Amino acid sequence: MGSITKQGNRRIGSSIGIALCWAASIAVAAVCLFIIGYLVFQGWHAINWHFLSTDPVASLSEESAGGVRTPMVGTAILVLFSIVLILPVAIGAAVYLAEYMDERWWITRIVRIGLETLASVPSVVFGMFGLAVFTLGFFKFLSSSGTEGGSMAFGRSFLVASIVMGVHILPFVIKVAEEAIRSIPKSLRQGALALGMTKWRTIRKVVLPAAAPGIATAVVLGMGLAAGDTAIVWLTLGGTMTMASDAWWKFSNWLPVLRGAGSTLTTFIYFNSPAGDGNSPGAAFGAALVLIVLVLVLNLTAQLLFRRGSKAGS
Amino acid sequence: MPAHAEAAVLAPVPGGPTAIDLKERVRNTASDQFMPYLLGAAAIFSGLVVTLLVFFVVQKAWPVFHAEGLRFITAGGWDTQLEDAWNGSAFFGVRALIAGSVFSTLGALLVSFVLGLGCAIFLAELAPAWLRRPFETIVQLLAGIPSVVFGLVGLMVVVTFIADRMVPGNSGDVVTEIPIGGACLLAAIVVLTFMILPFFVTVATDSLRAVPRSYVDGGLALGMTRWRTIMRIQLPTAAPGLIAGLVLAAARGIGEAIAISMVAGAIAFVPNLAHGPLYMFLEPIRSMASAIVENGGEAMDVPSIAAALFGLATLLLAFSITLSMIARWAFGLFSRRMGVVSDRNL
Amino acid sequence: MSGTRPPVSAIRKGVPVSDTFMTADPHDTFSLLEGMLSSSAPRVRDGVAPAVFEIRALDVSYGSKRVLHDVSLELPEKRITAFIGPSGCGKSTALRCLNRMNDEIPSFHSRGKIMLAGQDIRGKGLDLTALRRAVGMVFQQPNPFPMSVYDNIALAVGEHEGRIARSTLDGIVEQALRQASLWDEVKDGLKGSALALSGGQQQRLCIARALAVKPAVIMLDEPCASLDPISTARIEELLLELSTDYSIVIVTHNMAQAKRISDKVAFFLMGRLVEMGDALQVFEAPARSETAEYISGSFG
Numbered sequence: 001m002g003s004i005t006k007q008g009n010r011r012i013g014s015s016i017g018i019a020l021c022w023a024a025s026i027a028v029a030a031v032c033l034f035i036i037g038y039l040v041f042q043g044w045h046a047i048n049w050h051f052l053s054t055d056p057v058a059s060l061s062e063e064s065a066g067g068v069r070t071p072m073v074g075t076a077i078l079v080l081f082s083i084v085l086i087l088p089v090a091i092g093a094a095v096y097l098a099e100y101m102d103e104r105w106w107i108t109r110i111v112r113i114g115l116e117t118l119a120s121v122p123s124v125v126f127g128m129f130g131l132a133v134f135t136l137g138f139f140k141f142l143s144s145s146g147t148e149g150g151s152m153a154f155g156r157s158f159l160v161a162s163i164v165m166g167v168h169i170l171p172f173v174i175k176v177a178e179e180a181i182r183s184i185p186k187s188l189r190q191g192a193l194a195l196g197m198t199k200w201r202t203i204r205k206v207v208l209p210a211a212a213p214g215i216a217t218a219v220v221l222g223m224g225l226a227a228g229d230t231a232i233v234w235l236t237l238g239g240t241m242t243m244a245s246d247a248w249w250k251f252s253n254w255l256p257v258l259r260g261a262g263s264t265l266t267t268f269i270y271f272n273s274p275a276g277d278g279n280s281p282g283a284a285f286g287a288a289l290v291l292i293v294l295v296l297v298l299n300l301t302a303q304l305l306f307r308r309g310s311k312a313g314s
Numbered sequence: 315m316p317a318h319a320e321a322a323v324l325a326p327v328p329g330g331p332t333a334i335d336l337k338e339r340v341r342n343t344a345s346d347q348f349m350p351y352l353l354g355a356a357a358i359f360s361g362l363v364v365t366l367l368v369f370f371v372v373q374k375a376w377p378v379f380h381a382e383g384l385r386f387i388t389a390g391g392w393d394t395q396l397e398d399a400w401n402g403s404a405f406f407g408v409r410a411l412i413a414g415s416v417f418s419t420l421g422a423l424l425v426s427f428v429l430g431l432g433c434a435i436f437l438a439e440l441a442p443a444w445l446r447r448p449f450e451t452i453v454q455l456l457a458g459i460p461s462v463v464f465g466l467v468g469l470m471v472v473v474t475f476i477a478d479r480m481v482p483g484n485s486g487d488v489v490t491e492i493p494i495g496g497a498c499l500l501a502a503i504v505v506l507t508f509m510i511l512p513f514f515v516t517v518a519t520d521s522l523r524a525v526p527r528s529y530v531d532g533g534l535a536l537g538m539t540r541w542r543t544i545m546r547i548q549l550p551t552a553a554p555g556l557i558a559g560l561v562l563a564a565a566r567g568i569g570e571a572i573a574i575s576m577v578a579g580a581i582a583f584v585p586n587l588a589h590g591p592l593y594m595f596l597e598p599i600r601s602m603a604s605a606i607v608e609n610g611g612e613a614m615d616v617p618s619i620a621a622a623l624f625g626l627a628t629l630l631l632a633f634s635i636t637l638s639m640i641a642r643w644a645f646g647l648f649s650r651r652m653g654v655v656s657d658r659n660l
Numbered sequence: 661m662s663g664t665r666p667p668v669s670a671i672r673k674g675v676p677v678s679d680t681f682m683t684a685d686p687h688d689t690f691s692l693l694e695g696m697l698s699s700s701a702p703r704v705r706d707g708v709a710p711a712v713f714e715i716r717a718l719d720v721s722y723g724s725k726r727v728l729h730d731v732s733l734e735l736p737e738k739r740i741t742a743f744i745g746p747s748g749c750g751k752s753t754a755l756r757c758l759n760r761m762n763d764e765i766p767s768f769h770s771r772g773k774i775m776l777a778g779q780d781i782r783g784k785g786l787d788l789t790a791l792r793r794a795v796g797m798v799f800q801q802p803n804p805f806p807m808s809v810y811d812n813i814a815l816a817v818g819e820h821e822g823r824i825a826r827s828t829l830d831g832i833v834e835q836a837l838r839q840a841s842l843w844d845e846v847k848d849g850l851k852g853s854a855l856a857l858s859g860g861q862q863q864r865l866c867i868a869r870a871l872a873v874k875p876a877v878i879m880l881d882e883p884c885a886s887l888d889p890i891s892t893a894r895i896e897e898l899l900l901e902l903s904t905d906y907s908i909v910i911v912t913h914n915m916a917q918a919k920r921i922s923d924k925v926a927f928f929l930m931g932r933l934v935e936m937g938d939a940l941q942v943f944e945a946p947a948r949s950e951t952a953e954y955i956s957g958s959f960g
Contacts, residue, residue, distance in 0.1 A: 011539065013541070014539040014540065014541035014542065015541075017541045017544075017545070018440060018540075018541055020432055021432040021433075021435045021436045021440055022432075022436060022440065023432070024428070024429045024430075024431075024432025024433055024436070025432060025433045025436040025437075025441075025449060027429065028429060028433050028452070028453070028456070028508075028511065028515075029449065029452050031456075031508055032452050032453075032455055032456045032459075032508075033452070035459060035463070035464075035467050036455075036459075038467055038470075038471065039463065039467065042470070088356070089356045089359065089360060090356075090360070092352065092353045092355075092356030092357070093353070093356040093357040093359075093360040095353050096350070096353035096354050096356060096357040097357055100350050100353065100354065101354075101357065107358070110361055110362075111357055111358060111360070111361030111362075112361070113361075113642070114360070114361030114362055114363070114364050114365070115360060115361055115364075116638055116642060117364045117634075117635055117638050118360075118363060118364040118367070119638075120562075120565050120634045120635065120637065120638035120641075121364070121367065121569075121631065121634055121635075122565075122568070122569020122570070122571070122603055122630055122634060123569065123571070124569065124571040124603045124606045124607055124627065124630065125367070125371065125569070125627045125630050125631055125634075126367075127606075127607075127610065128371055128374075128606060128610070128623065128624060128627040129367045129370055129371055129627075131610070131614065132370040132371055132373070132374045132624065133366075133370050167363060167367075170360055170363070171360070174360060198346050199346065200345055200346045200349045200350070201346070224458055227460070228458065228459070228460030228461070228462075228463075229460070229461075230460065230461060230462045230571075230572040230607075231461075231571045231572055231603075231606075231607050234572075234607055234610065234611075235606075235607065235610040238611070266460060266462045269462045269463070269466060270462050270465070270572060270576070273462075273465065273466050273469060273576060274469055274470075275465070275469055275497075275575070275576040275577075275580075276576075281470070284466060285466070288462075288463050288466055291460060291462075291463065292459065292460075292463055295458050295459065295460060296455065296458070298458075299454060299455060299458045300451075303451065303454065
């Protein structure tokens with residue numbers, strides 16, 4: 001009977017389709033795991049205490065190429081600074097969007113479109129924006145000129161890079177934080193109001209503490225983004241191997257360091273990969289492994305926080 | 315009628331109600347008064363900072379647009395022009411760069427659509443419950459891998475593979491303009507595919523999940539197989555959401571600088587179909603974004619180059635803002651259809 | 661009086677019931693339920709109570725939709741008043757006007773007078789915080805803050821009392837929990853999360869929280885709607901006790917509940933106050949036919 005054969009064909013088509021979907025998913029998972037595994041495999045033998053604790057040294061031979069400490073410190077400085085700079089603005093904006101802003105106002109649409117557009121801007125463009133703004137004479141205080149690192153024109157420094165990076169991650173942090181605040185049930189707010197608490201007190205004492213895990217997720221996600229970006233750093237920080245001061249841990253040196261150039265794990269890898277000028281792929285892989293571990297830890301922390309947050313709220 | 319409330323009746327009772335005095339009192343409402351303004355300022359600033367960005371970038375790009383107009387986009391020869399610029403010439407044509415961005419992104423979109431759709435259908439419909447969370451985690455991880463790592467692995471694995479296995483020995487005879495190695499359009503497409511895939515997958519999964527169950531049940535009740543309900547009912551209904559996902563992935567792809575710079579050969583060459591389909595993919599390219607990052611160092615000291623780079627940045631801005639608007643429109647279409655808003659961007 | 665069960669009729673006469681009744685002895689609980697299930701006559705309390713709230717010609721609309729028409733009533737002091745009526749009749753809206761919770765809704769308009777202790781609460785120059793302290797509210801779904809039991813109460817107290825000594829605060833928390841007959845169950849776990857309590861316990865915590873700021877009036881919007889019969893019985897018990905010191909207004913869908921505990925009843929229908937009077941009179945000899953129909957179950 002014709003119709004049953006047709007059905008049989010449909011069944012086969014179904015099975016093929018389902019099998020293809022499985023295949024695609026397995027392929028994607030395999031690629032992801034391969035990338036991580038390959039990094040571990042290649043970078044593993046570069047990692048030792050010497051590698052992690054000495055600064056890189058420019059040299060032709062890979063042997064005495066030093067370690068990766070300066071870039072690690074650079075990544076830490078950049079990530080922490082961008083978050084610190086941006087956090088008050090991001091949380092403030094998220095609170096306002098979630099609690100005070102009415103969706104019918106015209107200004108709400110403008111803000112939302114502005115944030116969405118900001119989120120879509122590629123990070124290279126952010127880097128160029130940084131160069132456009134912070135080379136203005138007005139911002140001279142943000143960077144020092146002529147550091148020992150080489151031909152660093154003024155307009156590049158950790159401060160500049162942190163500000164630009166902060167603006168880059170701002171829309172994402174706002175988005176996640178706003179969702180976290182919105183997810184607090186209305187009944188909690190009503191209960192607080194009925195007890196005589198004012199709106200701001202309700203937000204400060206009831207809503208924000210309840211949304212804390214979600215906001216923490218937003219912060220960690222932002223940190224992950226800041227740690228992994230290369231284009232902004234390359235353009236606004238340069239790729240020097242050294243920082244303004246070797247003794248970076250001394251408090252008195254902090255300002256010069258921040259106003260000076262340096263490198264992060266990302267620019268280090270970019271510079272030292274076979275495609276860059278440094279050409280010490282062993283060090284690049286070691287740094288890549290450190291970087292990927294950092295990013296994975298941040299990513300998984302964010303997911304854990306997110307799940308803890310949604311459990312506590314219910 | 316009972317007597318009107320007397321103040322004495324409501325006098326404080328030990329352990330009981332307090333006396334009621336409702337006259338407005340000056341409280342410490344300072345924070346209540348100014349907090350909304352402070353927070354509002356933060357929100358408005360965040361929303362408007364993008365205009366600052368556009369202004370500064372376009373302003374710095376103005377010299378090159380003013381001097382060349384549309385020829386900036388239509389003329390070619392970027393690589394030589396760059397060299398000449400050190401000697402004072404100031405003409406730039408970025409046609410090859412635009413071609414590089416567009417070709418690599420389109421290729422990546424195509425593959426990522428096919429693979430990503432499979433993953434999205436898997437996550438939304440086919441995965442057993444215990445597999446769902448781990449696979450979602452893997453997709454999130456893929457999204458979190460830094461672009462420089464993609465570039466590094468792409469360089470060591472994909473480029474060497476192409477160089478060893480795919481480039482024919484006599485390539486120098488077929489393509490005479492430039493040397494053919496492993497770093498090429500194909501490598502760019504492969505690497506870019508996996509970079510933009512997570513963006514498409516998350517949006518597509520959400521879109522498929524948002525399709526009301528009742529539609530699917532209706533199909534099943536009519537005797538359709540699971541697969542056909544996916545193909546015939548869920549996909550078409552979720553289509554605007556899928557489009558939005560594609561557009562977001564495209565925006566990510568167009569803007570990628572580092573990975574392309576590492577694996578695509580860094581030569582501003584428009585892949586030439588006349589050399590045959592194989593060679594078209596084996597030819598190196600340079601994209602708008604990678605050109606910026608490659609020349610963003612000392613080259614910025616030369617004013618004409620700086621202006622040209624800002625010009626490229628302006629083009630990238632135009633692309634990404636347009637794509638963002640299209641995505642917004644597509645999401646709007648989708649939520650009107652569904653009555654459900656699902657705009658999770660990574 | 662341990663071990664002996666006070667007569668069920670004592671509840672209806674408004675006689676304060678001893679602590680022993682609040683144990684989990686199944687016999688006591690059963691007799692409590694028994695009392696509830698058997699046909700019960702409405703309460704009769706002596707004396708004429710002065711009015712704590714006076715509502716005059718209250719009109720309420722949300723946008724163009726009129727929700728309350730010309731409502732006038734007086735709420736007696738230290739009695740339990742029940743607002744009854746079918747869904748959508750406006751009783752919850754009327755309740756929320758009394759502590760101006762409706763102000764949160766953008767399309768809300770109202771006209772008329774609502775007097776509390778001689779002051780119109782709708783007028784200008786009103787301290788909203790003081791109003792909401794004087795008029796406490798308990799919601800249909802228990803909504804404890806996601807904090808410890810102690811902090812739930814301490815937060816509200818801190819808002820109104822400012823900085824007070826820890827020992828004083830401890831005392832207030834304990835007293836509030838005792839008044840809500842929750843103390844024995846949580847005294848060893850004050851730092852535990854409030855969300856870990858059962859539904860009935862959470863609702864009593866919300867009542868304790870409202871009591872801690874020492875209101876004059878307590879309003880409850882269908883407080884037992886999401887609770888099982890045993891928890892419901894305990895809360896009704898509690899309200900009866902509290903009515904010696906506080907004025908209580910309760911919105912309820914449950915007419916049997918209204919019969920059991922209220923002194924006065926206000927029947928709303930389609931935004932109008934149809935009838936208000938002593939519980940005994942409204943339930944046994946209603947003046948209006950609509951009231952009689954609603955009570956007999958013809959609609960709603």
